[in-house]
């Protein structure tokens with residue numbers, strides 16, 4: 396009982412400690428916004444064609460939420476980007492975790508696959524854009540494939556690492572209690588490797604998001620990257636900034652959500668983060 | 669209560685001892701560990717038969733291959749030579765027939781105390797009702813009711829060890845392999861657990877193979893004490909303890925008041941000490 400109590404009080408303390416940097420962060424952010432506002436609207440240090448004022452950017456942002464651009468509102472573009480991202484990252488995590496487990500458990504497969512994997516891993520995702528377009532067309536799936544290519548390797552590597560460092564004494568204990576291999580995997584190996592798997596997933600999520608925007612800048616007719624590319628094409632700097640800001644905010648939110656998901660799903664690792 | 673158990677238990681054991689097939693037979697087993705850098709000759713060729721319902725304790729210096737022998741007996745480690753027989757046939761892969769309490773507890777960190785204890789029952793698809801009942805029984809026995817929903821890392825070493833013991837006992841194994849199961853317990857809890865294991869063994873007639881560093885514990889619990897030499901381990905001597913030893917019904921503190929007990933203890937302790945001091 397006392398232990399449980401002390402565990403929760405530690406958690407409260409860490410929340411309090413964490414809120415202080417949050418305040419600092421918010422203050423810094425406000426300062427940047429204020430400086431931006433001063434430099435543009437008040438002091439006119441830079442021309443609006445180089446750096447539009449925050450007011451213009453916000454106005455453009457709200458304009459885009461009601462007025463469709465290239466067939467979709469800002470929400471529409473965001474939704475499409477998220478769908479491509481989710482598809483690529485989802486497939487990357489699913490297949491990456493599966494392959495990671497297989498590689499950790501079956502040394503012959505590991506020996507066979509690792510060289511190919513090592514070579515592929517050093518090809519930047521963007522190098523695949525032309526191939527993806529050639530194979531899948533410049534639609535949803537080409538960008539999703541690029542996201543997948545960015546998300547897959549960190550999942551494989553971290554899962555393999557996590558699974559292969561599970562203490563064999565735990566799998567042995569499960570065996571002596573009569574557990575079949577799939578049960579051992581589900582109840583012992585995956586939970587114990589979960590923190591490492593989550594690390595992989597988190598990297599996959601952010602790598603995937605960056606790869607997505609990059610791919611959208613190059614090809615496609617919708618999405619947040621497309622907005623930025625169009626902003627450049629039309630000399631609409633405010634639209635470029637809208638794209639950048641939305642990308643940054645959504646990326647941060649996604650990372651925050653996956654960090655929360657880790658805490659929710661691993662209650663037995665209370666002090667992990 | 670205790671005397672009646674002995675009265676019904678003793679003739680059975682006598683009959684089993686005379687039985688031609690031992691419960692478990694370690695036949696010509698040796699072990700050399702090969703790592704990339706070196707080879708460790710851990711265990712010399714060893715033969716040991718354990719009768720049904722027999723309680724065998726093993727003592728020997730640290731690193732002499734006791735855990736190695738147990739891992740092989742459990743089916744978790746391949747012997748370099750030899751084989752393990754259970755009921756006269758090759759034992760095959762590890763399973764709940766041979767339940768193990770590991771030297772390093774080996775609790776599943778992502779499962780609660782109750783889930784850890786019930787693990788063997790849930791993989792055997794024992795009904796939820798019976799499972800709950802038997803988990804509760806173990807929790808009570810081990811004094812862990814309060815911690816049923818705690819995770820292993822929230823427990824002290826002694827409590828973790830009790831969870832590990834409960835997890836091994838709940839499957840009612842025919843053979844129970846225990847590797848220094850009481851090492852992390854405080855003296856009082858250890859005394860209680862020793863009595864408990866002794867009582868359980870008499871009641872369930874399970875066959876027990878028990879490693880310990882404590883010579884008293886070895887003599888107190890055993891039907892037979894096996895002394896091993898230093899590495900590479902080999903069986904140096906086997907000493908049978910009389911079935912009707914008077915200390916069996918009391919606790920270990922009582923046992924030490926018996927002259928016979930202390931003589932056995934001294935004899936075995938001298939055998940172990942030779943292995944520690946000779947170089």
Ligand SMILES: Nc1ncnc2c1ncn2[C@@H]1O[C@H](COP(=O)(O)OP(=O)(O)OP(=O)(O)O)[C@@H](O)[C@H]1O
Pocket residue numbers: 701702703708709710729730731732733734735736737771899
């Ligand atoms: N997996 C392994 N790989 C290589 N060497 C090992 C391995 N396991 C044990 N050994 C070596 O084998 C020898 C016997 O080890 P073992 O754990 O069986 O001893 P022990 O009698 O149980 O010792 P203790 O009383 O300290 O628990 C030791 O020298 C040890 O270093």
Ligand SMILES: [Mg+2]
Pocket residue numbers: 734735736771847
């Ligand atoms: Mg040992």
